[in-house]
Amino acid sequence: xxxxxxxxxxxxxxxxxxxxxxxxxxxxxxxxxxxxxxxxxxxxxxxxxxxxxxxxxxxxxxxxxxxxxxxxxxxxxxxxxxxxxxxxxxxxxxxxxxxxxxxxxxxxxxxxxxxxxxxxxxxxxxxxxxxxxxxxxxxxxxxxxxxxxxxxxxxxxxxxxxxxxxxxxxxxxxxxxxxxxxxxxxxxxxxxxxxxxxxxxxxxxxxxxxxxxxxxxxxxxxxxx
Amino acid sequence: xxxxxxxxxxxxxxxxxxxxxxxxxxxxxxxxxxxxxxxxxxxxxxxxxxxxxxxxxxxxxxxxxxxxxxxxxxxxxxxxxxxxxxxxxxxxxxxxxxxxxxxxxxxxxxxxxxxxxxxxxxxxxxxxxxxxxxxxxxxxxxxxxxxxxxxxxxxxxxxxxxxxxxxxxxxxxxxxxxxxxxxxxxxxxxxxxxxxxxxxxxxxxxxxxxxxxxxxxxxxxxxxxxxxxxxxxxxxxxxxxxxxxxxxxxxxxxxxxxxxxxxxxxxxxxxxxxxxxxxxxxxxxxxxxxxxxxxxxxxxxxxxxxxxxxxxxxxxxxxxxxxxxxxxxxxxxxxxx
Numbered sequence: 001x002x003x004x005x006x007x008x009x010x011x012x013x014x015x016x017x018x019x020x021x022x023x024x025x026x027x028x029x030x031x032x033x034x035x036x037x038x039x040x041x042x043x044x045x046x047x048x049x050x051x052x053x054x055x056x057x058x059x060x061x062x063x064x065x066x067x068x069x070x071x072x073x074x075x076x077x078x079x080x081x082x083x084x085x086x087x088x089x090x091x092x093x094x095x096x097x098x099x100x101x102x103x104x105x106x107x108x109x110x111x112x113x114x115x116x117x118x119x120x121x122x123x124x125x126x127x128x129x130x131x132x133x134x135x136x137x138x139x140x141x142x143x144x145x146x147x148x149x150x151x152x153x154x155x156x157x158x159x160x161x162x163x164x165x166x167x168x169x170x171x172x173x174x175x176x177x178x179x180x181x182x183x184x185x186x187x188x189x190x191x192x193x194x195x196x197x198x199x200x201x202x203x204x205x206x207x208x209x210x211x212x213x214x215x216x217x218x219x220x221x222x223x224x225x
Numbered sequence: 226x227x228x229x230x231x232x233x234x235x236x237x238x239x240x241x242x243x244x245x246x247x248x249x250x251x252x253x254x255x256x257x258x259x260x261x262x263x264x265x266x267x268x269x270x271x272x273x274x275x276x277x278x279x280x281x282x283x284x285x286x287x288x289x290x291x292x293x294x295x296x297x298x299x300x301x302x303x304x305x306x307x308x309x310x311x312x313x314x315x316x317x318x319x320x321x322x323x324x325x326x327x328x329x330x331x332x333x334x335x336x337x338x339x340x341x342x343x344x345x346x347x348x349x350x351x352x353x354x355x356x357x358x359x360x361x362x363x364x365x366x367x368x369x370x371x372x373x374x375x376x377x378x379x380x381x382x383x384x385x386x387x388x389x390x391x392x393x394x395x396x397x398x399x400x401x402x403x404x405x406x407x408x409x410x411x412x413x414x415x416x417x418x419x420x421x422x423x424x425x426x427x428x429x430x431x432x433x434x435x436x437x438x439x440x441x442x443x444x445x446x447x448x449x450x451x452x453x454x455x456x457x458x459x460x461x462x463x464x465x466x467x468x469x470x471x472x473x474x475x476x477x478x479x480x481x482x483x484x485x486x487x488x489x490x491x492x493x494x495x496x497x498x499x500x501x502x503x504x505x506x507x508x509x510x511x512x513x514x515x516x517x518x519x520x521x522x523x524x525x526x527x528x529x530x531x532x533x534x535x536x537x538x539x540x541x542x543x544x545x546x547x548x549x550x551x552x553x554x555x556x557x558x559x560x561x562x
Binding site for chain 2: 170171172173174175177183186190
């Protein structure tokens with residue numbers, strides 16, 4: 001278990017958005033422009049690294065019966081830091097991210113990594129894990145945001161005026177609306193699963209679905225029976 | 226399936242034992258035949274625009290269907306004509322001057338997102354043509370509500386109405402409703418224009434006469450039953466009668482409600498789609514009544530954004546179809562209630 005594998009795991013193999021399907025609220029709500037996605041991603045990287053490191057350092061003195069409230073307090077403290085920093089230095093971005101910055105507290109990725117990784121591993125590894133997961137999250141958001149902004153408004157905004165405007169005049173407004181977020185996410189997930197299924201078939205295995213996408217535990221329809 | 230050879234006739238199996246001879250291809254062909262009069266009317270009123278939009282939508286739908294089935298590794302699909310029907314219906318729901326690329330985008334959405342993603346014909350919860358139209362109405366609001374010039378409004382408002390001659394009857398009525406002005410007089414002399422199709426609107430929805438001819442053919446061929454269209458149209462009529470009795474100054478006369486917008490097209494050709502509507506007779510009546518109420522609410526609520534609600538009404542009721550089916554399930558013969 002080297003630091004490098006810890007770092008890359010969050011980017012590809014256990015990508016929080018597309019493989020673990022965590023943190024769907026910001027994924028759907030903030031991918032209307034690349035600028036929002038990058039802002040959210042950077043905020044999450046900061047919170048993930050700090051909270052993972054802090055929780056890992058405290059892991060031996062947090063009583064396991066009350067560990068979730070303890071994690072939340074730690075995470076909330078760092079989210080507060082990010083919130084104040086963004087309001088002070090990037091007020092426009094803070095304005096457009098709005099309620100989703102405070103809501104980082106309840107982002108499943110951060111609590112999930114605290115519970116699944118930081119509570120069991122050392123400070124350095126936990127921080128690297130947080131960095132990898134954060135980068136994976138940021139890249140996923142950026143991919144979705146680029147697709148949606150390009151199709152939905154015909155431009156790609158990196159930061160403020162640093163943008164390519166009017167690439168085409170064939171904007172489809174629905175893509176930047178919430179419904180378009182669901183459709184885009186669904187198509188990306190389908191594509192990734194398809195690629196994995198093809199790769200597994202080439203190796204001669206049957207491709208197992210990730211648990212979140214597996215029909216068998218769900219009773220709504222009868223596909224898995 | 227039809228028995229292929231005499232030996233198939235001796236196979237012992239559970240019911241059903243006989244086949245009506247209906248097939249997807251035949252039903253879709255019947256729908257296409259029934260849409261032919263409306264297509265001719267569209268070509269008469271909108272000339273080359275109708276031809277262009279219909280051709281583009283059908284071609285894009287067929288191509289998308291073929292590509293999707295190929296990418297998903299599924300069996301043949303385009304020969305069952307369902308994508309052709311979707312293409313024609315989508316084209317009929319588009320305004321005449323719409324740019325070609327928008328029609329292509331709508332067709333791709335109809336087939337790829339609204340139909341094939343769910344598993345293809347028979348699995349789609351929403352009517353693909355209407356889903357495509359809803360996508361386009363939200364994405365390209367401006368282009369989807371730009372209408373070509375027509376003579377109907379000049380008859381109502383006289384020569385000084387140049388600025389508003391590019392609205393549909395319903396659009397004009399909605400504007401009047403919002404601004405609080407009195408409605409223009411919808412005199413009965415206009416009814417024949419509305420009935421034949423001489424008004425602004427989407428290319429396939431204007432001519433009630435042609436659509437009713439096609440609907441009669443579908444009823445005769447038993448492709449559709451009377452339940453949904455009758456419940457739908459009567460609900461709209463009843464709602465409109467009540468409105469016009471309550472406030473005669475601001476309400477459109479009931480008959481105009483029936484003949485304007487996409488109501489006839491929607492009631493006979495899209496609210497009767499076998500895949501996305503209830504299967505029981507009682508369910509069909511509920512479906513029709515629900516469509517009628519939602520349509521009229523969207524059309525006549527002052528704060529609403531859209532002047533016409535047929536497509537949204539049918540899509541919303543599509544979402545309720547599984548619930549209606551479950552609630553109106555028929556008693557199995559021989560079992561107690």
